[in-house]
Amino acid sequence: MRILLIGEYSNVHATLAKGLRTLGHEVTVVSNGDFWKNYPRDIDVARPEGRLGGVRLLLKVWSLLPRLRGYDVVQLINPMFLELKAERLFLIYRYLRRHNNHMVLCAMGMDYYWVSECTFNKPLRYSDFNFGPNLRTDEPAVREQRDWLGTPKEQLNRMIAGNCDGIAAGLYEDYVCYAPHFNQKTRFIPLPIDLPSASAPSFEAPQKVRIFIGISKNRSQYKGTDIMLRAAEDVIRKHPDSAILMKAEGVPFGEYKKMMDGADVILDQLYSYTPSMNPLLAMSKGIICVGGGEPENYEILGEHELRPIINVEPNYDSVFQQLEQLVLHPERIPELKRQSIEYVKRHHDHLKVARQYETFYLSMGK
Numbered sequence: 001m002r003i004l005l006i007g008e009y010s011n012v013h014a015t016l017a018k019g020l021r022t023l024g025h026e027v028t029v030v031s032n033g034d035f036w037k038n039y040p041r042d043i044d045v046a047r048p049e050g051r052l053g054g055v056r057l058l059l060k061v062w063s064l065l066p067r068l069r070g071y072d073v074v075q076l077i078n079p080m081f082l083e084l085k086a087e088r089l090f091l092i093y094r095y096l097r098r099h100n101n102h103m104v105l106c107a108m109g110m111d112y113y114w115v116s117e118c119t120f121n122k123p124l125r126y127s128d129f130n131f132g133p134n135l136r137t138d139e140p141a142v143r144e145q146r147d148w149l150g151t152p153k154e155q156l157n158r159m160i161a162g163n164c165d166g167i168a169a170g171l172y173e174d175y176v177c178y179a180p181h182f183n184q185k186t187r188f189i190p191l192p193i194d195l196p197s198a199s200a201p202s203f204e205a206p207q208k209v210r211i212f213i214g215i216s217k218n219r220s221q222y223k224g225t226d227i228m229l230r231a232a233e234d235v236i237r238k239h240p241d242s243a244i245l246m247k248a249e250g251v252p253f254g255e256y257k258k259m260m261d262g263a264d265v266i267l268d269q270l271y272s273y274t275p276s277m278n279p280l281l282a283m284s285k286g287i288i289c290v291g292g293g294e295p296e297n298y299e300i301l302g303e304h305e306l307r308p309i310i311n312v313e314p315n316y317d318s319v320f321q322q323l324e325q326l327v328l329h330p331e332r333i334p335e336l337k338r339q340s341i342e343y344v345k346r347h348h349d350h351l352k353v354a355r356q357y358e359t360f361y362l363s364m365g366k
Helices: 014-024 053-067 088-097 112-122 140-147 152-161 172-178 225-238 253-260 277-284 295-301 316-328 330-347 350-363
Strands: 002-006 024-029 071-078 102-107 166-169 186-188 210-214 243-249 265-269 287-290
Touching: 002 014, 014 024, 024 112, 053 088, 088 102, 088 152, 102 152, 102 172, 102 350, 112 152, 112 172, 140 152, 166 172, 166 287, 166 350, 172 186, 172 295, 186 295, 210 225, 210 253, 210 295, 225 243, 225 287, 243 253, 253 277, 265 277, 265 316, 277 287, 277 330, 287 316, 287 330, 316 330
Parallel strands: 002 024, 002 071, 071 102, 102 166, 166 186, 210 243, 210 265, 265 287
Antiparallel strands: none
8 A cells, every 4th residue: 555644743653654664565754753853754844943934834735745646545643734724734634635545534642532522521530631520720731722622723623533534543542532423433553662673681670760751842741740750859859779860851752762771660641541652662671651551541452461550640649659669669670671561562563553554544445
């Protein structure tokens, strides 16, 4: 098949492309590299800086469109698949729809259905927008609600979701927000991870637990990184001889990966039920994830044996307690590291995931 992947989210499309190519498909990735993370792509559509950046990008995209025709599958990482206003993307989507075969929308990250479901129907016990029945009122959450509810972005998301041939959800949370509306064409497919080529090392309990945390620009409060960082700093302050903290802030992906190497633990996404791309990459290296590992995550994967993720509730006390227990009992670490690697091999190997996407794409032609 000829497959066109447009947009990027935490290296999903670049990694999926590698798996699909290994299976023999012709794949083109068009993206901005996910902003400062600078993930690889075949065609760069990063928005130029300056007041006329949007105009210059729009002109570039219009000139590219004739090259984006004749694909068997076009997959969009998000309704906002280019750094243009939603109003501009209606026409671009319709062009892609008219000149290609099947259209797939990814349910990953921020979009209307995620915001709306978590704000109004609340299918999750906690999320980026709710704690139980109560809505979050912090500025980042309210800003996303203003951005997606009753706006052209909502209209664009509704149009694409209704018009496309399939919706691929990468996390349990995304699946439960789309399935009630598009049950017949929504498919849960795990996130793809390019596994390390070296065989898994043997692990020993460390003398000092090395804790790693990545801090995204302008998203620390929204993702709960501020709370996780404070808990980690307090654990280290209490046990200075037993743990050290490693921080990566606003660095490109290549540098982020290097900084992660050598860590024992990664802290990520306080309000998530499931590990996303960065903690999964860490787990593939034998780094233990402290973050989202709710029962629903294991259930949707059909995983009944491994429990490598140290699940935390979305508050400071839970993070502090779980992290402190790990620091006080480093003998637990070797087994959790082993399980982490096995978990990613079983469910997130980019070749296994690519085969699931391949099956999904082929099913749309029946």
